Amino acid sequence: MKLIADISIIPLGVGLSLSPYVAACEKVLAEAGLAPRLHANGTDVEGDWDEVMAALKRCHEALHAMGVPRIATNLRLGTRVDRESSMDAKLASVREKLGE
Amino acid sequence: MKLIADISIIPLGVGLSLSPYVAACEKVLAEAGLAPRLHANGTDVEGDWDEVMAALKRCHEALHAMGVPRIATNLRLGTRVDRESSMDAKLASVREKLGE
Amino acid sequence: MKLIADISIIPLGVGLSLSPYVAACEKVLAEAGLAPRLHANGTDVEGDWDEVMAALKRCHEALHAMGVPRIATNLRLGTRVDRESSMDAKLASVREKLGE
Amino acid sequence: MKLIADISIIPLGVGLSLSPYVAACEKVLAEAGLAPRLHANGTDVEGDWDEVMAALKRCHEALHAMGVPRIATNLRLGTRVDRESSMDAKLASVREKLGE
Numbered sequence: 414m415k416l417i418a419d420i421s422i423i424p425l426g427v428g429l430s431l432s433p434y435v436a437a438c439e440k441v442l443a444e445a446g447l448a449p450r451l452h453a454n455g456t457d458v459e460g461d462w463d464e465v466m467a468a469l470k471r472c473h474e475a476l477h478a479m480g481v482p483r484i485a486t487n488l489r490l491g492t493r494v495d496r497e498s499s500m501d502a503k504l505a506s507v508r509e510k511l512g513e
Numbered sequence: 514m515k516l517i518a519d520i521s522i523i524p525l526g527v528g529l530s531l532s533p534y535v536a537a538c539e540k541v542l543a544e545a546g547l548a549p550r551l552h553a554n555g556t557d558v559e560g561d562w563d564e565v566m567a568a569l570k571r572c573h574e575a576l577h578a579m580g581v582p583r584i585a586t587n588l589r590l591g592t593r594v595d596r597e598s599s600m601d602a603k604l605a606s607v608r609e610k611l612g613e
Numbered sequence: 614m615k616l617i618a619d620i621s622i623i624p625l626g627v628g629l630s631l632s633p634y635v636a637a638c639e640k641v642l643a644e645a646g647l648a649p650r651l652h653a654n655g656t657d658v659e660g661d662w663d664e665v666m667a668a669l670k671r672c673h674e675a676l677h678a679m680g681v682p683r684i685a686t687n688l689r690l691g692t693r694v695d696r697e698s699s700m701d702a703k704l705a706s707v708r709e710k711l712g713e
Numbered sequence: 714m715k716l717i718a719d720i721s722i723i724p725l726g727v728g729l730s731l732s733p734y735v736a737a738c739e740k741v742l743a744e745a746g747l748a749p750r751l752h753a754n755g756t757d758v759e760g761d762w763d764e765v766m767a768a769l770k771r772c773h774e775a776l777h778a779m780g781v782p783r784i785a786t787n788l789r790l791g792t793r794v795d796r797e798s799s800m801d802a803k804l805a806s807v808r809e810k811l812g813e
Contacts, residue, residue, distance in 0.1 A: 414573065419721075419754035421789055423685050426595070429626045429795065432803070436810035451807060453750065453757040453800035454719035454789050462573075466566050473514065473562075473592050482595035485623050487687045488588040489721055489754050489787060492573050495526070495582035495729065500753035503732070507751060510736035519654035521619075521689055523785050529695065529726045532703070536710035550653065551707060553700035554619035554689050557653040585723050587689060587787045589621055589654050595629065600653035603632070607651060610636035614773065626795070662773075666766050673714065673762075673792050682795035688788035692773050695726070695782035 416462040417500055419489040421455035422472060424481040434481060438472040445471070450500070455487075459500050462492070516562040517600055519589040521555035522572060524581040534581060538572040545571070550600070555587070559600050562592070616662040617700055619689040621655035622672060624681040634681060638672040645671070650700070655687075659700050662692070716762040717800055719789040721755035722772060724781040734781060738772040745771070750800070755787075759800050762792070 420442075424434040439456060442449040445468035447458040458465055473484055491498075520542075524534040539556060542549040545568035547558040558565055573584055591598075620642075624634040639656060642649040645668035647658040658665055673684055691698075720742075724734040739756060742749040745768035747758040758765055773784055791798075 414570070414577075417753065419752075421719075423623060423625070425623070425625070425631075426629045429683050429793075430806075431625075432806035432810050435807045439807065439811060450753065451804065452719075452752040453717065453759075453803055454755075454791070457753040459753075462570060466570075470514070470562055470566075473590075477514075477592070477594045483593035483629050484591070485685075486588075486590040487789060488586075488590065490573075490586040490588065491584070491754070492577070493583035493729075494577045503753055504751065506730075506732035507735045507739065510732050511739060517653065519621075519652075523723060523725070525723070525725070525731075526729045529693075529783055530706075531725075532706035532710050535707045539707065539711060551704065552619075552652040553617065553650065553657040553659075553703055554691070555654075559653075583729055585785075589687060591654070593629075603653055604651065606630075606632035607635045607639065610632050611639060614770070614777075662770060666770075670714070670762060670766075673790075677714075677792070677794045683793035684791065686788075686790040688786075688790065690773075690786040690788065691784070692777070693783035694777045 414462045414492055415459070415498070416465045417459045417491040417498065418465050419455045419457050420469060421487040422476070423485045424476055425483040425485060427481050434476050434479065437475050437479060441471045441475050442468050457500055514562045514592055515559070515598070516565045517559045517591040517598065518565050519555045519557050520569060521587040522576070523585045524576055525583040525585060527581050534576050534579065537575050537579060541572045541575050542568050557600055614662045614692055615659070615698070616665045617659045617691040617698065618665050619655045619657050620669060621687040622676070623685045624676055625683040625685060627681050634676050634679065637675050637679060641672045641675050642668050657700055714762045714792055715759070715798070716765045717759045717791040717798065718765050719755045719757050720769060721787040722776070723785045724776055725783040725785060727781050734776050734779065737775050737779060741772045741775050742768050757800055
């Protein structure tokens with residue numbers, strides 16, 4: 414089952430500089446072959462459900478291993494079975510309506 | 514790794530009556546032994562990361578098998594390694610501060 | 614416009630004990646007459662769009678006034694215009710399908 | 714109060730082609746001067762709290778006026794008072810840690 418996901422991972426108990434942890438998670442997602450697309454409030458990925466979810470779990474494990482005591486993650490997940498979908502196709506569809 | 518999660522699953526392409534699908538997911542979560550707690554905008558569960566995530570995947574599979582072509586899920590995930598946590602402990606802690 | 618919302622407010626930079634801040638926000642929501650319903654991963658409220666959103670803003674302001682330097686909130690919002698809706702009606706509809 | 718937000722707006726009861734509605738909301742956000750940044754699972758904006766929230770309300774109103782009976786929106790909100798922040802600064806900070 415193909416999954417399109419938007420991952421926003423918030424480490425707690427490590428102060429206000431969150432970028433080292435966001436970067437660590439990016440590396441985990443990239444090493445999983447998920448070609449993460451960082452945006453201002455999260456990271457978009459797509460791939461097989463099990464692979465995306467396994468990589469997300471490794472993000473949590475990696476951050477805890479870095480000393481993060483608590484993590485709050487917000488995830489947006491999309492699956493569909495009527496036809497193939499992709500992040501590029503979603504973006505192209507909206508941009509076409511915008512006349513871009 | 515213990516996971517506390519809040520699952521909001523939105524079936525698309527099946528009209529406006531979503532409760533049959535929410536109920537189907539509740540059954541999947543209950544059968545997984547996760548003791549789901551339905552609230553007005555989602556369902557809270559807690560358990561082992563792998564068990565919660567496997568049950569969530571079965572929710573998506575069950576809804577697609579019911580004819581739902583597309584699903585958008587919002588998940589809130591919490592993990593912590595500094596001490597044990599539970600949904601009851603979280604609720605008790607807030608209620609104590611409220612003087613309840 | 615009637616709004617049903619689920620508010621999860623996460624204070625950053627204040628350590629791991631978040632319950633005093635969650636409780637402060639509960640008080641703001643209660644004082645706004647929104648009858649907040651605390652659950653394990655957020656708080657459900659319903660009311661007029663403007664009133665709910667004004668109370669949410671006061672939550673952010675109240676937490677910053679308590680010394681919270683940074684806040685990350687996750688919101689689920691629902692509006693509908695085809696008929697009246699309520700949190701109790703949503704819950705009753707799912708519970709009926711569950712045979713409860 | 715400066716707000717950085719990530720808006721994911723899901724129209725219900727209009728079938729599976731959501732891009733016309735996402736595009737309509739983009740136009741509302743752009744007309745509000747918020748310079749929305751579309752990504753694969755939402756739209757990032759930044760601005761004054763009241764302006765962002767007023768534009769979001771107009772998105773819901775515009776979609777309902779287009780015939781959407783029900784809308785489910787997921788919002789990520791960030792505020793901070795310790796220093797200025799921006800979406801560009803957030804992105805630059807993560808990319809620096811990635812060595813990009």
